[in-house]
Amino acid sequence: MAPTMGALQMWGGHQMDARQADAGFADPGDYDFAVVHLTDTQYIAEGAADATDPERQARFRAAQDAIGRWVAENAGPRKIVYLAHTGDLVENWCWFWNRRSTARAEFKEARRLIKTVEAAGVPVGVLPGNHDNRWGSDEGHGSPELTMFNRFFGPPRSAVAARKWRPSAGDLPVQAHYGGPWRPLDNSCHVDLVDVGELRLVFLHLGYGVRDEHVSWANRMLERHADRDAVICTHHYLDLGTNPDGSGAQFGGPGSYGADDGEKIHREIVSRNANVVMVLCGHVSGTGWVLETEGGHRVTSVLADYQAHRLPDEQFPAGYEEPDGDKRTGFLRLLQFRVADGSVRITTYSPVLDSFAPADYAPQVQVDAMRSGGRAAAVPPEQWVNPDHLILPVDLRSHLMRNDGLPHEGGATGSPGVHTGGTADTTGRAVPDPWGTALTLAGAVGAAVVGRWMVKRR
Numbered sequence: 223m224a225p226t227m228g229a230l231q232m233w234g235g236h237q238m239d240a241r242q243a244d245a246g247f248a249d250p251g252d253y254d255f256a257v258v259h260l261t262d263t264q265y266i267a268e269g270a271a272d273a274t275d276p277e278r279q280a281r282f283r284a285a286q287d288a289i290g291r292w293v294a295e296n297a298g299p300r301k302i303v304y305l306a307h308t309g310d311l312v313e314n315w316c317w318f319w320n321r322r323s324t325a326r327a328e329f330k331e332a333r334r335l336i337k338t339v340e341a342a343g344v345p346v347g348v349l350p351g352n353h354d355n356r357w358g359s360d361e362g363h364g365s366p367e368l369t370m371f372n373r374f375f376g377p378p379r380s381a382v383a384a385r386k387w388r389p390s391a392g393d394l395p396v397q398a399h400y401g402g403p404w405r406p407l408d409n410s411c412h413v414d415l416v417d418v419g420e421l422r423l424v425f426l427h428l429g430y431g432v433r434d435e436h437v438s439w440a441n442r443m444l445e446r447h448a449d450r451d452a453v454i455c456t457h458h459y460l461d462l463g464t465n466p467d468g469s470g471a472q473f474g475g476p477g478s479y480g481a482d483d484g485e486k487i488h489r490e491i492v493s494r495n496a497n498v499v500m501v502l503c504g505h506v507s508g509t510g511w512v513l514e515t516e517g518g519h520r521v522t523s524v525l526a527d528y529q530a531h532r533l534p535d536e537q538f539p540a541g542y543e544e545p546d547g548d549k550r551t552g553f554l555r556l557l558q559f560r561v562a563d564g565s566v567r568i569t570t571y572s573p574v575l576d577s578f579a580p581a582d583y584a585p586q587v588q589v590d591a592m593r594s595g596g597r598a599a600a601v602p603p604e605q606w607v608n609p610d611h612l613i614l615p616v617d618l619r620s621h622l623m624r625n626d627g628l629p630h631e632g633g634a635t636g637s638p639g640v641h642t643g644g645t646a647d648t649t650g651r652a653v654p655d656p657w658g659t660a661l662t663l664a665g666a667v668g669a670a671v672v673g674r675w676m677v678k679r680r
């Protein structure tokens with residue numbers, strides 16, 4: 223099909239555009255590697271931990287298991303080298319009245335999801351959202367938010383889990399390891415390092431409520447890893463897109479949805495580090511994206527949050543108490559990267575529903591806002607790309623070393639983001655094949671000892 227054009231953005235004086243992708247996954251032979259972006263799964267953890275309603279708990283646990291199982295089963299076939307969870311792992315560790323026992327039960331469920339993915343050898347990075355750290359309040363001022371998060375996702379656990387990481391990207395060798403926290407025993411900000419062939423990546427995680435000391439640490443890490451393309455993972459960076467295709471998103475600030483994380487990260491980190499190529503975020507229910515040139519380098523920023531999506535009423539038993547349905551649709555994103563083309567194909571999929579159509583489950587107010595926002599009236603509806611299935615440019619500076627290369631359309635350089643050489647997989651299912659080259663990295667023995675010590679203290 224002819225590509226549909228999205229809202230044009232300016233990159234280095236040239237018009238770059240979002241392009242339409244079919245609703246389905248690209249042929250794995252037609253891209254280099256993939257990253258899963260998952261965020262704001264708090265309602266699933268909440269339901270899975272709710273022992274007061276066994277039937278409801280079973281539904282939410284089944285949804286959570288479907289997500290973890292899909293990533294685990296598709297890690298090899300779909301070349302998944304990393305999963306980034308950008309916060310709000312739980313629902314009830316946000317306000318001062320939230321019970322510790324409830325939060326612990328939800329964190330246990332969230333950890334169970336992450337462990338399912340890690341058991342398949344997939345590297346995972348998580349960070350606290352405002353529901354995981356009481357709106358980013360500092361522990362030193364009376365709120366023990368980070369103690370709870372770090373009890374379940376702290377540095378010792380990450381160091382031990384990283385020993386089992388064995389990501390695969392077909393014929394390309396992949397290495398990954400946990401790069402460490404921003405301060406001892408606090409994993410709210412941390413880095414992970416992933417190498418795919420000759421491509422060197424650093425995933426830098428910033429928890430909700432970014433302060434000056436976090437900024438200083440982040441800039442040091444990005445300078446230390448200046449030879450790596452950096453993907454910043456954070457909770458609140460973009461607000462909703464203002465156009466039907468998700469474009470026109472603004473950086474999050476205190477006047478929108480909480481702290482000024484988006485504006486602060488953009489101003490004090492992204493714009494100052496030439497190796498930042500991408501930012502992933504959640505927090506705000508809906509989608510949005512921005513393509514920009516900052517300080518001479520190009521950055522692709524993407525918001526994808528499906529927390530408010532619900533199952534339709536007819537899927538529930540008579541007399542069900544939530545007429546709008548459960549918030550357990552489980553949509554995630556698979557980011558499929560073609561390095562030579564400088565493109566990423568974004569596919570949105572629910573392993574719970576086996577669906578590529580999140581709009582079918584979106585709140586009507588959200589759908590109406592996207593259809594009527596920004597320049598909607600000035601552009602015919604059929605010319606807007608689908609914000610859930612699109613191809614964006616991404617300015618990876620590194621290059622993969624391979625002799626044969628991937629197929630390209632229209633000659634050696636190809637057309638950015640146009641995937642050829644195979645049809646999209648519209649089933650969402652894949653039969654696992656043997657792992658490609660996979661390297662397991664030994665974790666720090668000292669961290670493992672600390673981890674066992676912390677477990678004994680619980």
